[in-house]
Amino acid sequence: MDVEKYLARIGCSGPCPPTLETLRYVHLNHLMTVPFENLTIHIGERVRLELPLLYEKIVLMRRGGFCYENNGLFSWLLSQMGFDLTILSAQVRNQFTGAYGPPFDHFIMMVKLDGHRWLCDVGFGSGFQLPLSLETDGPQVQSHGVYRLRSQGNLIFMEMKSVTEVSGVGEECWTGLYKFTLEPRERDDFRAMCGYHQSSASSIFFCKSLCSLLLPTGRITIMGRRLIITSLSSVDGQQATKTTTDLSDEEITELLREKFGIVLHSPLTPKDVEIIPPPVTY
Numbered sequence: 001m002d003v004e005k006y007l008a009r010i011g012c013s014g015p016c017p018p019t020l021e022t023l024r025y026v027h028l029n030h031l032m033t034v035p036f037e038n039l040t041i042h043i044g045e046r047v048r049l050e051l052p053l054l055y056e057k058i059v060l061m062r063r064g065g066f067c068y069e070n071n072g073l074f075s076w077l078l079s080q081m082g083f084d085l086t087i088l089s090a091q092v093r094n095q096f097t098g099a100y101g102p103p104f105d106h107f108i109m110m111v112k113l114d115g116h117r118w119l120c121d122v123g124f125g126s127g128f129q130l131p132l133s134l135e136t137d138g139p140q141v142q143s144h145g146v147y148r149l150r151s152q153g154n155l156i157f158m159e160m161k162s163v164t165e166v167s168g169v170g171e172e173c174w175t176g177l178y179k180f181t182l183e184p185r186e187r188d189d190f191r192a193m194c195g196y197h198q199s200s201a202s203s204i205f206f207c208k209s210l211c212s213l214l215l216p217t218g219r220i221t222i223m224g225r226r227l228i229i230t231s232l233s234s235v236d237g238q239q240a241t242k243t244t245t246d247l248s249d250e251e252i253t254e255l256l257r258e259k260f261g262i263v264l265h266s267p268l269t270p271k272d273v274e275i276i277p278p279p280v281t282y
Helices: 002-010 019-033 051-060 066-082 187-197 249-260
Strands: 084-092 108-115 116-120 140-142 145-152 154-164 168-180 210-215 218-223 226-232 240-246
Touching: 002 051, 002 066, 019 066, 019 116, 019 210, 019 226, 051 066, 066 108, 066 116, 066 187, 084 187, 108 168, 187 210, 210 249, 218 249
Parallel strands: none
Antiparallel strands: 084 108, 084 168, 108 116, 140 145, 145 154, 154 168, 210 218, 218 226, 226 240
16 A cells, blocks of 8 residues: 555645544545445446455545445555554444344444544444544534444444424434444455445445535535435534435536546446335344
8 A cells, every 4th residue: 555645545645643633634534535435336346345456446546435445445544554443343223124234234443542442434424524432422523413422231332413303393312323342353254244235125335326425514425316415504513404406327427527536437327226124133
């Protein structure tokens, strides 16, 4: 890996020693420059997890990826920069069943720094923007939302505060996004689930082509043939408005180039079909 090229790819410059300031800097910059996307699946190819291939795709070809790719490569970058890093496995909460997925459903990482543990994740799509402290169960306010890491036995639940309407009144609640343990994992542990997410009718990545990027004021997403702009309307990001626009194939190609910096070498087949809820076994 050429660390300097990777840092330039995500818009980071200057000395980057393994400090908390650097960790926050590269984490946020990664989210704002490297798209969360699964377009490889929808141009008829397979996602490959070998680190040199991920480096070529994300750094040299200026593409993005889903969690196994973005977090897989980012974890390598942090290790090369001198951070004490541990790969972790998370189980994502299903939006239909409310149940959590199987182990290795999501690739995340923990960084130990000056006796403090931090959760890092640049591959969730709509998660936190800066590393979250693993030393507290309390709310952690960030630019696009309020998050917390709630412990229950050896499990840790990553949750986001949201506002729901109850009898016409907005009530705050915590929504679980995924759960995990601190058991160290290996990169090869995720290969089977990476294959599942490329071929299962119960996976959003197989059922919907998507490309999404964090913005200072919200998020821009192309899903299937729809452009979705999310705009924050409160300081802590709990209130947001969404606008949706239908797109032609030509408009998708142009938006991928202009807004995400992506030029595909094979034709994209936009996809947005109904996800079949998986059986609840976990």
